[in-house]
Amino acid sequence: xxxxxxxxxxxxxxxxxxxxxxxxxxxxxxxxxxxxxxxxxxxxxxxxxxxxxxxxxxxxxxxxxxxxxxxxxxxxxxxxxxxxxxxxxxxxxxxxxxxxxxxxxxxxxxxxxxxxxxxxxxxxxxxxxxxxxxxxxxxxxxxxxxxxxxxxxxxxxxxxxxxxxxxxxxxxxxxxxxxxxxxxxxxxxxxxxxxxxxxxxxxxxxxxxxxxxxxxxxxxxxxxxxxxxxxxxxxxxxxxxxxxxxxxxxxxxxxxxxxxxxxxxxxxxxxxxxxxxxxxxxxxxxxxxxxxxxxxxxxxxxxxxxxxxxxxxxxxxxxxxxxxxxxxxxxxxxxxxxxxxxxxxxxxxxxxxxxxxxxxxxxxxxxxxxxxxxxxxxxxxxxxxxxxxxxxxxxxxxxxxxxxxxxxxxxxxxxxxxxxxxxxxxxxxxxxxxxxxxxxxxxxxxxxxxxxxxxxxxxxxxxxxxxxxxxxxxxxxxxxxxxxxxxxxxxxxxxxxxxxxxxxxxxxxxxxxxxxxxxxxxxxxxxxxxxxxxxxxxxxxxxxxxxxxxxxxxxxxxxxxxxxxxxxxxxxxxxxxxxxxxxxxxxxxxxxxxxxxxxxxxxxxxxxxxxxxxxxxxxxxxxxxxxxxxxxxxxxxx
Numbered sequence: 273x274x275x276x277x278x279x280x281x282x283x284x285x286x287x288x289x290x291x292x293x294x295x296x297x298x299x300x301x302x303x304x305x306x307x308x309x310x311x312x313x314x315x316x317x318x319x320x321x322x323x324x325x326x327x328x329x330x331x332x333x334x335x336x337x338x339x340x341x342x343x344x345x346x347x348x349x350x351x352x353x354x355x356x357x358x359x360x361x362x363x364x365x366x367x368x369x370x371x372x373x374x375x376x377x378x379x380x381x382x383x384x385x386x387x388x389x390x391x392x393x394x395x396x397x398x399x400x401x402x403x404x405x406x407x408x409x410x411x412x413x414x415x416x417x418x419x420x421x422x423x424x425x426x427x428x429x430x431x432x433x434x435x436x437x438x439x440x441x442x443x444x445x446x447x448x449x450x451x452x453x454x455x456x457x458x459x460x461x462x463x464x465x466x467x468x469x470x471x472x473x474x475x476x477x478x479x480x481x482x483x484x485x486x487x488x489x490x491x492x493x494x495x496x497x498x499x500x501x502x503x504x505x506x507x508x509x510x511x512x513x514x515x516x517x518x519x520x521x522x523x524x525x526x527x528x529x530x531x532x533x534x535x536x537x538x539x540x541x542x543x544x545x546x547x548x549x550x551x552x553x554x555x556x557x558x559x560x561x562x563x564x565x566x567x568x569x570x571x572x573x574x575x576x577x578x579x580x581x582x583x584x585x586x587x588x589x590x591x592x593x594x595x596x597x598x599x600x601x602x603x604x605x606x607x608x609x610x611x612x613x614x615x616x617x618x619x620x621x622x623x624x625x626x627x628x629x630x631x632x633x634x635x636x637x638x639x640x641x642x643x644x645x646x647x648x649x650x651x652x653x654x655x656x657x658x659x660x661x662x663x664x665x666x667x668x669x670x671x672x673x674x675x676x677x678x679x680x681x682x683x684x685x686x687x688x689x690x691x692x693x694x695x696x697x698x699x700x701x702x703x704x705x706x707x708x709x710x711x712x713x714x715x716x717x718x719x720x721x722x723x724x725x726x727x728x729x730x731x732x733x734x735x736x737x738x739x740x741x742x743x744x745x746x747x748x749x750x751x752x753x754x755x756x757x758x759x760x761x762x763x764x765x766x767x768x769x770x771x772x773x774x775x776x777x778x779x780x781x782x783x784x785x786x787x788x789x790x791x792x793x794x795x796x797x798x799x800x801x802x803x804x805x806x807x808x809x810x811x812x813x814x815x816x817x818x819x820x821x822x823x824x825x826x827x828x829x830x831x832x833x834x835x836x837x838x839x840x841x842x843x844x845x846x847x848x849x850x851x852x853x854x855x856x857x858x859x860x861x862x863x864x865x866x867x868x869x870x871x872x873x874x875x876x877x878x879x880x881x882x883x884x885x886x887x888x889x890x891x892x893x894x895x896x897x898x899x900x901x902x903x904x905x906x907x908x909x910x
Contacts, residue, residue, distance in 0.1 A: 320766055321370050328653050330366035333488030334359030344848045345604040346611075346839040348509060348516050350500035353838050356650050360836070361501035363511045364431075366483045366494035367658040368832075370825065371767060373492045373757025380482070380493045382456065382754045386797040393459040394750035395467075395475065397805055400794050401787070402746055404728040406674065407721040412625060412817075415863055416882050417671040417719040418571045419622050425507045425563050425572065426614070427833065428661045429498035430752075431481040443472030454478045456755055458747050466732050470741050477748060479755050494658075495756050499563065501655045503618060503833050505611040508579045510562035519562065525587035525602025527580050536872055537584065538577050538702055539566065550696040550737050557699035566698075569691060570676060573698035574710045581870040583610050586904065593908045605907065612841035612850065612858045613866070619834065621863055621882050627827055628816040637830060639859070643852065644844030647835050654836030659764065660829040662756035663804040664822040666749045670720060670808070671817075674727030677717040678709035681875055683885070683892070692733035692742060708871045715867060715881040722817040724787070724808055753804050761806025761821065762799050768824035773798055782810040782820055853906035860901040868895035869902075 337359060339352035346353065350361040359365060376384045385391050435454030440446060445457065458475035460467045467473075482493040499511040508527075510516045519540075521528050529537035538559070542548045545558030549567050559566045559573060566576045586606040591597065597605075620639045624632050632638040636647060678686045686709050694700055701707050720727060726746050736742030758764075765782075766772050773779055776792045783791075787809045795801050803821070810819035818826055834840055839848050841858060850858065864881035868874055876892040878885040885892050 320763070322372065324651075326372075327368050327370065328357075329369075330483055330488060330490055330494045331357060331359075333483060333486075333490065334362075334365065342847050345608060346502075346504060346848060348500070348506070348513050349511055350502050350504065353502065353654065354650055354836070357653070361654045363499055364486055364496050365501070365655065366488070366490075366496050367428075367661060367756075368653055368655045369494070369658045370828070371659070371759045371763060373658070374759045374763075375492055375757050379491050380757075383757070383760070385795075385800045389796075391754065391800055391802075392794050393461065394747035394802075395458055395460050395464060395744060397750055397794055397802070398726075398731065398744060398746045399465055401790055401805065401809065402724050402726055402731075404731055405725040406727065407723055407725045408718040409671065409721045410718050410884060412719050413715050413882055413884055414571070414673055414676075414717045414719045415714040416622065416625060416817075417668065417673070418575060418714055419617070419863070419882070420665070420668045420671070421572055422507065422575055422614070423503065423618060423622075424661075424665060425565055426503055426505065427497075427499075427501055428656045429563070429565075430661070431496060431498040432478050433481055433485075435478060438476045438478060439472075439474035443470065443474055445474045456751060458744070458751050466728075467741065472741070475743060475747065477751055480752070492757060497656055497661075502837055502839075503611070503615050504839075505562070505579070505607065505614055507563035507566075507576065508561065508583065508610065509607060515562055519560070520603060522599055524591050525597075525599050525604075525606055526584050527587075529580060529584065532702055534704065536702075536707070537581060538707075539573075539580055548696075549698070551699070557702055558696075559698055567696050570689065570694045570698060570701055570710065571714070574701050574707065574714070577701065577707065578711070578866060578870045579610060582613070582866060583607065585869060586610065589904045590907060593904055596909070608848070608850075609858065609904075611839075613861050615834075615841045616858055616861060617863050617866075619830070620859075621880065623830055625882060626817050627823065627830075628813065628818075631816075631823075631827070635827065635831065637827075637834065640842055641859070644849070644855070645840075645842035648838055648840065648843045648846070649835045650838075652832055652836035654832050657825060657829050657832070658756050659758055659803065659825050662753045662758045663749075663764075663802075664807065664825040665829070666752070666804060667808055667819075667822055668722065668817070669730065669745055669749060670722050670724070670726055672727055672730050673717065673720055674729035676710070677713040678706060679712040679716045680709065681712070683712070683716055691727070691729040692736050695735055696737075705872075708874050711867050711871050711874060712877075715864065715877060716885065718884060722812065750802050750804055753802055758803050760799055761801040761803045764803045764825075765806065765821040768821050770820055779806075784811070851906060857902065857904070857906050862898070864898050865902060868899045871895075 337351050339355050339358050349363055352358045354360045374383045375381050433454035435452040438455035438457040456477050456479050458477055460473045460475055480495045482495050484493055499506045519527055528540045530540050531537055540560050542558045542560045545551050545554050545556050549558035551558055561576045583606050586609050587602050590602050590605055674691050675688045677688050680686050701710055730745040734743040734745045762773055776788050776798050779788050807819050807822040810821055812819050838846055864877040867877050875895055877898055878890045878892055880890050883890050
């Protein structure tokens with residue numbers, strides 16, 4: 273069946289779509305509703321939002337830091353990005369909250385139902401409301417899904433509390449009195465359609481570390497990110513200088529790499545692969561990178577190799593152009609360009625798909641075409657938002673493909689691999705020809721639709737190792753929202769400009785009747801609905817990959833990542849600003865440019881790698897054309 277559907281994708285390369293998505297959905301009932309940004313002085317969220325001082329409550333725990341205003345290169349840990357609050361956005365600091373957290377004790381205990389009982393099991397919510405079905409998005413490639421994963425790994429890392437197992441060895445619940453305080457297990461009903469055959473009634477899950485565990489005693493608790501909060505390439509370079517130094521050669525500005533027998537560069541191996549990856553010996557492939565999640569799945573491993581190769585390509589060119597530059601200057605200049613490219617692709621290609629091009633323009637999120645952008649605001653906290661990392665951005669797990677396509681130069685399917693078979697087993701990408709097959713697959717295979725359907729590969733087999741079953745990512749996402757104290761859906765929708773509701777029937781403004789009926793079967797009150805669940809069930813805003821109650825939070829997050837970042841690539845007047853010639857060079861780079869520059873031998877790609885190839889609107893063209901405008905002459909000292 274998949275091969276038939278894949279053939280349809282290839283067929284679309286030859287024949288143009290008869291109507292664009294925007295034309296088909298021109299009757300959007302949400303078009304007249306405002307999508308507002310809290311930090312934008314011209315607009316504001318609903319008045320239920322926390323005040324700025326309340327959002328930044330954890331600032332009281334930030335260390336005092338002295339800053340050098342003439343620093344050209346951003347520090348790895350994000351310190352001194354903001355001179356007023358030098359600790360904003362640094363590792364091990366708290367997420368920002370837009371609304372007060374929902375904890376049953378007002379401090380940290382997870383939310384209870386309106387009737388005083390426990391909320392329904394996330395696994396029950398999943399099985400009733402979110403079928404495991406493949407629905408392909410024949411407009412957007414898998415690269416859209418993957419770029420979202422890149423961003424997620426760049427701006428946040430949830431540090432998990434340590435403690436004993438949260439389920440018994442045979443997969444059952446401990447008595448409540450024996451459950452460790454770090455645990456938040458997921459109850460699996462005995463009649464679960466999948467796990468019943470394995471006689472498991474418990475899914476192990478621990479809570480996220482809070483600022484209190486680092487000596488910052490603020491209540492309610494605030495969870496922390498283990499990496500810098502900026503779009504700063506931390507997944508490549510790390511969030512501290514020690515990690516960066518470990519990854520560097522200290523020769524010619526290069527990052528360390530291991531070479532295959534045919535001289536193809538890949539990331540360096542960890543010292544003990546058997547401890548980090550699901551491999552049988554320490555001689556097998558298991559990578560080290562700036563982020564420890566590099567081996568999680570084949571797509572993120574491919575992306576990390578792509579960025580390492582990009583950095584080294586830039587470093588080699590810079591060393592040729594400027595032979596007098598030191599290793600340190602070359603390294604930091606190459607890193608600065610890589611970060612700028614990540615930011616440019618995010619705001620120029622990725623976000624218009626998520627948020628809609630018109631909204632991007634109206635909110636000053638669209639990159640400028642000439643001159644510098646204006647807008648850095650030292651009063652904007654660039655830190656990641658709890659409601660974003662705990663729910664809204666997790667909704668894009670719906671777009672994950674269960675089977676990954678490996679594609680050759682003629683765009684024929686060479687093979688497809690099962691997503692769960694290669695979690696923490698990245699060696700497959702180093703096999704001859706496979707790295708290019710994976711890259712082409714990213715810009716050829718469609719992602720899954722952003723909808724209520726999830727692949728069973730991530731809802732039954734996540735991190736399965738050698739077992740016949742794994743974890744359920746959707747259930748874990750719902751549970752994580754409760755752990756982070758994310759307010760219920762009915763409150764979050766008001767934040768985003770929708771009216772308050774008090775009955776399930778009131779949800780008809782954004783949900784279909786059939787979904788509302790099933791919601792009422794799971795939740796005893798409309799006010800019990802988890803934010804992630806409600807937002808996923810809403811009808812999408814036409815021309816976007818976002819529903820109304822997610823849109824404002826996703827937009828707010830990326831507003832902060834731009835206007836709260838002094839080093840953002842488009843801003844002038846800063847010590848680390850690019851020249852206009854350099855900025856215009858960066859503006860020429862697209863995701864497809866990266867594919868062409870970093871592949872082993874890729875000859876063709878479409879101009880917009882986030883859209884399915886189409887012979888008339890997005891045709892396959894030679895890589896020599898796609899990369900022709902990208903050179904580093906603007907960085908020459910001569």
